[in-house]
Amino acid sequence: MILHLLVVALVADSAVSLDTTKTLTSQLHEFQLNNSAGVMSALDMMPKECSKNGKKYKPDESFEIGNLRYKCQNYGVYTIEGCKRKDGTEMKLGESVVVDNVKHQCLGMGSSVFYKETTCGVMGQPECDKIPLPKGFEEAMKKNGGKTETQGKTSVDGVNLPKGWSLVDGGKKQITGTNASVVTHILMFNPTQTRVRRDGFKGSGVGSVIGVESMSADQIGKPLSSKGVSSSSSSSSSSSASSSHSPPSSSKIIGTQTVGATLQTIKKGDKHDSDLVDLNQRNDHRMEGSENMKAGSVHGSKSNVDWKGRKVIVNGKTVAKHFKLLVVGGGAGGLGAASKFARKLPRGSVAIVEPREDHYYQPGFTLVGGGLMTLESNRRKQETLIPKGATWIRDKVQLFTPTQNLVKLRGGEEISYDYMVIAMGIQLRFDMIKGAKEALETPGVCSNYSPFYVEKHYREAMNFKGGNAVFTFPNTPIKCAGAPQKACYITDSILRQRGVRDKAHLIYATSLKRLFGIESYLKSLENVAREKGIDVRTRRNLIEVDSNNKMATFEFLDEDSKPTGNTEKVEYSLLHIGPPCSAPEALRTSQFADKTGFMDVDGSSLRSKRFPNVFGVGDCMNTPNAKTAAAVSSHLKTIETNLSQVMQGKQPCMEYDGYASCPLVVSTNRVILAEFNSKGAMETTPFDQSKPTYWAYLMKRYFMPMLYWNGLIKGFWNGPATIRNCSRMIRSK
Numbered sequence: 001m002i003l004h005l006l007v008v009a010l011v012a013d014s015a016v017s018l019d020t021t022k023t024l025t026s027q028l029h030e031f032q033l034n035n036s037a038g039v040m041s042a043l044d045m046m047p048k049e050c051s052k053n054g055k056k057y058k059p060d061e062s063f064e065i066g067n068l069r070y071k072c073q074n075y076g077v078y079t080i081e082g083c084k085r086k087d088g089t090e091m092k093l094g095e096s097v098v099v100d101n102v103k104h105q106c107l108g109m110g111s112s113v114f115y116k117e118t119t120c121g122v123m124g125q126p127e128c129d130k131i132p133l134p135k136g137f138e139e140a141m142k143k144n145g146g147k148t149e150t151q152g153k154t155s156v157d158g159v160n161l162p163k164g165w166s167l168v169d170g171g172k173k174q175i176t177g178t179n180a181s182v183v184t185h186i187l188m189f190n191p192t193q194t195r196v197r198r199d200g201f202k203g204s205g206v207g208s209v210i211g212v213e214s215m216s217a218d219q220i221g222k223p224l225s226s227k228g229v230s231s232s233s234s235s236s237s238s239s240s241a242s243s244s245h246s247p248p249s250s251s252k253i254i255g256t257q258t259v260g261a262t263l264q265t266i267k268k269g270d271k272h273d274s275d276l277v278d279l280n281q282r283n284d285h286r287m288e289g290s291e292n293m294k295a296g297s298v299h300g301s302k303s304n305v306d307w308k309g310r311k312v313i314v315n316g317k318t319v320a321k322h323f324k325l326l327v328v329g330g331g332a333g334g335l336g337a338a339s340k341f342a343r344k345l346p347r348g349s350v351a352i353v354e355p356r357e358d359h360y361y362q363p364g365f366t367l368v369g370g371g372l373m374t375l376e377s378n379r380r381k382q383e384t385l386i387p388k389g390a391t392w393i394r395d396k397v398q399l400f401t402p403t404q405n406l407v408k409l410r411g412g413e414e415i416s417y418d419y420m421v422i423a424m425g426i427q428l429r430f431d432m433i434k435g436a437k438e439a440l441e442t443p444g445v446c447s448n449y450s451p452f453y454v455e456k457h458y459r460e461a462m463n464f465k466g467g468n469a470v471f472t473f474p475n476t477p478i479k480c481a482g483a484p485q486k487a488c489y490i491t492d493s494i495l496r497q498r499g500v501r502d503k504a505h506l507i508y509a510t511s512l513k514r515l516f517g518i519e520s521y522l523k524s525l526e527n528v529a530r531e532k533g534i535d536v537r538t539r540r541n542l543i544e545v546d547s548n549n550k551m552a553t554f555e556f557l558d559e560d561s562k563p564t565g566n567t568e569k570v571e572y573s574l575l576h577i578g579p580p581c582s583a584p585e586a587l588r589t590s591q592f593a594d595k596t597g598f599m600d601v602d603g604s605s606l607r608s609k610r611f612p613n614v615f616g617v618g619d620c621m622n623t624p625n626a627k628t629a630a631a632v633s634s635h636l637k638t639i640e641t642n643l644s645q646v647m648q649g650k651q652p653c654m655e656y657d658g659y660a661s662c663p664l665v666v667s668t669n670r671v672i673l674a675e676f677n678s679k680g681a682m683e684t685t686p687f688d689q690s691k692p693t694y695w696a697y698l699m700k701r702y703f704m705p706m707l708y709w710n711g712l713i714k715g716f717w718n719g720p721a722t723i724r725n726c727s728r729m730i731r732s733k
Contacts, residue, residue: 047075047076048076049072049076050070050072050073050076050077050078051076052065052070052078053065057070057072057078058072059072059073059074060072060073062081064084067083067084067085067086067115068080068082068083068084068113068115069081069082069083069084069090074162075162075165080093080108080113081093082095082106083095083104083106083113083115085099085104091104091106091115092106093106093107093108093113094106094107094108098120098121098128101119101120101121101128101348102117102118102119102120103116103117103118103119103120103128103131104116104117105117105118105131105133105134105137107133107134107137109137109141112136112137114134114136114137116134118131121347121348153166154166321351321393321413321414321415321416322415322416322417323348323349323350323351323391323415323416323417323418324345324346324349324350324417324418324419325338325341325345325349325350325351325417325418325419325420325421325643326350326351326353326407326415326417326419326420326421327341327350327351327352327353327420327421327423328353328397328407328420328421328422328423328424329352329353329354329422329423329424329425329618329620330352330353330354330356330359330382330385330386330392331354331359331423331425331618332618332629332632332708332712332713333421333423333425333617333618333619333632333635333636334352334354334421334423334424334617334618335352335359335385335386335387335713335714335715336617336632336633336636336712336713336714336715336717337421337423337617337636337639337640337715338350338352338386338387338390338421338715339387339390339713339714339715339716340636340640340715341640341643342387342388342389342390343387343389343715344644345389347389348389348391349389350387350389350390350391351390351391351392351393351415352386352390352391352392352393353393353395353396353397353407353409353415354382354392354393354394355394355395355396355410356382357381357382357383357394358379358380358381358382358451359379359380359381359382359385360375360378360379360451361378361379361380361705361708361709362378362479362480362629363480363628363629363663363704363705363708364377364378364705365378365448365449365451365454365483366448366483366486366487366490366665367665367700367701368448368454368455368458369446369448369454369455369457369458369487369490370457370458370461370487370490370491370493370494370665370668371458371461371462371494372490372668372701373701375451375454375455377705378705379451380709385713387714387715393409393415395409395410395411395413396409396410396586397409397410397424397586398410398586399586399590400586400587400590400591400592402420402590402591402592402608402610402611402614403591404416405417405418405420405613407420418613419613419614419615419643419646419647420613420614420615421614421615421616421617421639421643422587422592422599422608422614422615422616422617422620423616423617423618423620424583424584424586424587424618424620425479425584425618425619425620426477426478426479426581426582426583426584426619426620426627427581427582427583427584427585428449428450428579428581429476429579429580429581429582430447430577430579430580432474432476432579432580433542433543433544433545433577433579433580434543434544434545435544435545435546435547436542436545436577436579438545438547439545439546439547439575439577440452440453440577442547443460444460444547444550444572444573444574444575445545445547445574445575445577446460446574446575446576446577447576447577447578447579448483448486448487448576449479449483449577449578449579450579457487457491457576458494460574461490461491461494461495461574462494462498464491464495464498464500464504464573464574465500465503465573466500466503466504466573467503467504467505467571467572467573467574468504468505468507468570468571468572468573468574469488469491469495469504469505469506469507469572469573469574469575469576470507470509470552470570470572470574470575470576471484471485471487471488471491471506471507471508471509471576471578472484472509472510472542472552472554472575472576472577472578473485473508473509473510473511473512473578474511474541474542474578474579474580474581475511475541475557475561475580476580476581476582477581477582477596477598477627478578478579478580478581478627479581479619479627479628480626480627480628480629480662481516481517481626481627481662482516482662482664482674483578484508484510484576484578485508485510485515485516485525485529485664486664486665486666487576488506488508488534488576489528489532489534489664489665489666489667490665490667490668491506491574491576492506492532492534492667493667493668494668497668505535506532506533506534506535507534507535507537507570508529508534508535508536508537509537509540509542509554509570510536510537510538510539510540511538511539511540511541511557511561512538512539513538513539513559514538515529515536515538516674517626518674518676518680518681519680520674520676520680520681520690521664521672521674521676521681521690523690524672524690524691524692525664525666525672528666528672528692537554539556539557539558539561540554540555540556540557540568541554541555541557541563542554542577543555543567545575545577549571550571550572550573550575551569551570551571551572552569552570552571552572552575553567553568553569553570554567554568554569554570555567555568556568581619581627582597583596583597583598583599583620584620587599587620591610591611592608592610592611592614592616594622596622598620598621598622599616599620599621599622600622601615601616601621601622601623603623603624603656603658604655604656605638605642605652605654605655605656606621606623606635606638606639606642606656607642607646607652612646613646615639615642615643616635617632617635617636617639618631618632618635621635623656623658624658624678625658625659625660625677625678626660626662626676627660628660628661628662629708629712630659630660630661630662630675630719631659631660631661632712633659633712633717633718633719633720634656634657634658634659634718634719634721635656636712636715636717636718637654637718637719637721638654638655638656640715640718641653641654642654657677657682657721658677658678658679659675659676659677659682659719659721660675660676660677661673661674661675661676662674663696663699663700663704665697665700666692667692669694669697670692670693670694670696670697671692671693671696671697671699671700672689672690672691672692672693672696673685673689673693673696673699673700674689674690675689675720682724683724683727684720684723684724684727685727686727
C-alpha cells in the first residue's frame with residue numbers, strides 16, 4: 001500500500017463572509033512514504049512559525065484578528081481557539097451568551113468557525129432563546145451529518161504522532177488499466193477540543209481542522225518528491241504503481257481546505273445583514289433584577305453604556321439604533337409620551353433620549369424656595385421612571401436631520417426613527433444677563449428655577465436683615481410665568497414671620513405691561529401685591545448684575561417690549577432672578593424651529609408643520625399656552641390620539657384646547673388656583689378660584705405632586721377636562 005501523506009498549514013481568510021464555508025486552493029507537497037520515520041520526516045519539513053496576514057507567529061503564541069482568537073501550533077499550523085467580543089471578553093468555541101439584549105454565538109463545525117451577534121428581546125425582535133444558529137453553521141452540521149470531529153490514527157507503526165495530528169483514511173482510487181487501487185491517507189491537524197455546554201445546540205464545540213479533501217486525479221499513485229527529501233527515503237509496495245520511475249525535480253499537488261471566518265461589516269442587502277449589530281465600548285457589569293429585560297432571556301449582565309441596537313442603513317449610511325418612536329427629552333412631557341406609547345407598541349419600540357440622571361418635580365421648586373418642601377422630596381432617579389419596555393439613551397441630541405429621520409447624539413452616535421416626539425423643555429439662559437451666572441454664586445442672589453440655587457432662596461430670606469428684595473421677570477418666554485411673583489409673595493410671608501418685613505422694600509420688576517396676563521386673575525393679584533406693600537414695576541428687563549456692588553441694571557421697554565435705550569440701577573440685598581429662557585440649542589438651530597427658535601407646530605394637532613411624522617410636547621413648542629406642567633397633561637392627551645392616528649396612516653383628529661394652569665402661591669398657606677388658556681379662565685372646580693384659598697394650597701402642596709409622579713409622567717393623567725365638564729353641570733344647576 002502506498003501511503004500518500006498530504007501536509008498543509010492552516011490559512012484562514014479574513015474576507016470570508018460570516019455564514020459561509022468557503023473553499024480555497026493552496027499549494028501542497030505530497031510525500032510518498034511507507035513508514036513512521038517518513039511521517040516524522042515530513043513533519044520536520046513543515047514551517048517552524050505560523051504565517052497569517054503577512055505576520056509571523058511562534059508556536060504557542062496567541063493572536064487575534066477581527067472577532068477570532070488564534071493560536072500558533074507546531075509545524076506552522078494555527079488553530080482558531082475561540083471568539084472575542086468588542087468589549088474584549090473572550091468566548092470559547094461552542095459558547096452562546098446574551099449580553100444586554102445582544103446574543104453572541106461562537107460556534108465551530110468541521111473546519112469552520114462562526115461568530116454571530118444578533119439583537120433579541122427588544123425592539124420587536126425575537127426572544128433571545130429563540131435566535132437560530134448561524135445559517136452556515138446549520139449547513140455545516142447537515143454536511144457533516146452532525147459529526148464534529150474527523151477520527152483518524154494517532155500513531156503509525158507504534159510511534160505516536162505529535163499531539164493534534166492524525167492520519168485520516170482518504171479512500172481508495174482505482175488505477176486506470178489495472179486491477180490495482182491506491183489507498184490514500186491524509187496527515188492532518190485535528191486539535192483536541194474543549195467541550196462546553198451551550199443553548200440551542202446539542203453537539204460539542206469544535207475547533208479548527210486542517211486537511212486536504214481532494215487531490216488531482218492524475219497524480220494519484222505517482223511517486224513524487226519534495227525539495228529537501230531524498231529519493232532514497234521513498235519506497236513502494238506491491239499494491240502500488242512502480243516507484244522506480246525517476247521522480248520529477250519539482251511536483252505540486254493542488255488540494256482544497258475549508259477555513260474559518262471572521263466577522264466583517266456587511267452592507268444592507270447582503271445575505272446576512274440582518275444578523276449584525278455594531279457594539280462599541282461595552283464594559284459589562286453584573287446587574288440583577290433589571291425590569292428592562294425579559295426574565296429568562298438575559299442572564300444577569302448589562303453594559304454600562306447604552307444598547308447599540310440593530311444595524312440600520314439610511315441613505316447608504318449605517319446607524320447604530322433604530323426605533324419606531326424616539327422621544328427626545330425625559331421631563332414630564334417626554335416621560336408621559338413614552339409611557340403612553342410603550343404600552344401601545346411592541347417592547348423595545350420606544351426610546352427616550354435624556355442625559356440627566358436626576359428628575360425633578362419642578363412645580364415644587366416654589367415651595368422648596370419657601371422652606372415648605374425639601375429638594376430631595378422633589379427628586380427621583382431617572383432610571384426608576386423610564387417606562388417598562390422603553391429604552392433609556394443617556395445622552396443629548398446634538399443635531400436633528402429630519403429629512404432622513406435621524407438624530408445625532410453628543411457622543412457621536414446616530415439614531416434613526418419612524419416617528420418622533422420632541423419634548424426637550426426649555427433652556428434656562430442666565431447667560432443672557434451680564435454677570436448673572438457669577439452673581440448666583442455670591443451672597444444675596446438666588447433663583448427658584450434651578451435645583452442648584454432654589455434652596456439658597458430660603459436661606460437668603462431667613463438671613464435677610466434689610467434693604468431691597470428684588471424679584472425679576474424676563475423679556476423672553478419663560479416656564480411657569482407666575483413663579484417670580486410667587487417667590488416674592490412667599491418671601492413677604494417669611495419676612496413677616498421673622499418680624500423684619502418693615503426693614504424690607506420688596507420690588508417686583510416685570511417686562512410685562514401688567515402683573516399677570518390673564519384678566520380673570522389680575523385684579524386678585526393686584527390686591528395681593530397692594531396689601532403686601534410690593535412695589536410693582538412694569539416694562540423693566542434685567543440686563544446686568546454687578547455682584548461686587550450689589551447692583552441690578554434694568555432696561556426700560558416700550559409697548560412692543562423693545563428696549564427704549566433708558567436704564568435703571570437698583571441696589572439689592574436679595575435678588576431673585578427669573579431667568580430668560582429659550583428652546584434648547586439643538587432645537588432652535590434645527591429645521592423644526594420657527595424664527596423664535598421654538599418648535600413650529602400646528603396649534604391644534606401639535607404636529608410639526610414641516611415634518612408630519614414628528615410631534616411636540618411641553619415647553620419647547622411655539623403654542624400660545626403658558627409653559628407649565630399642567631399644560632403637558634393636555635398635550636399628552638392630544639398627541640396620544642393624533643400620533644396613533646398618524647401611525648395608522650390616518651389624519652390627526654384631536655385638537656389641543658390650550659389648557660394651562662398656574663397655582664399662584666400668595667403666602668405660605670394660600671393659593672390662587674389659576675386655570676386658563678389664551679382666551680381666558682378654564683376653571684375646573686365649581687368654586688371661585690381667583691380668590692386665595694387654603695384648600696388650593698393643600699392641592700398644590702400634597703395632591704399635585706402625587707398626581708405628577710403617579711399620573712402625569714406615567715401617561716395616565718390627561719388633564720382635568722372631564723372633571724371640568726362635571727363641574728359646569730353643577731354650576732349650571
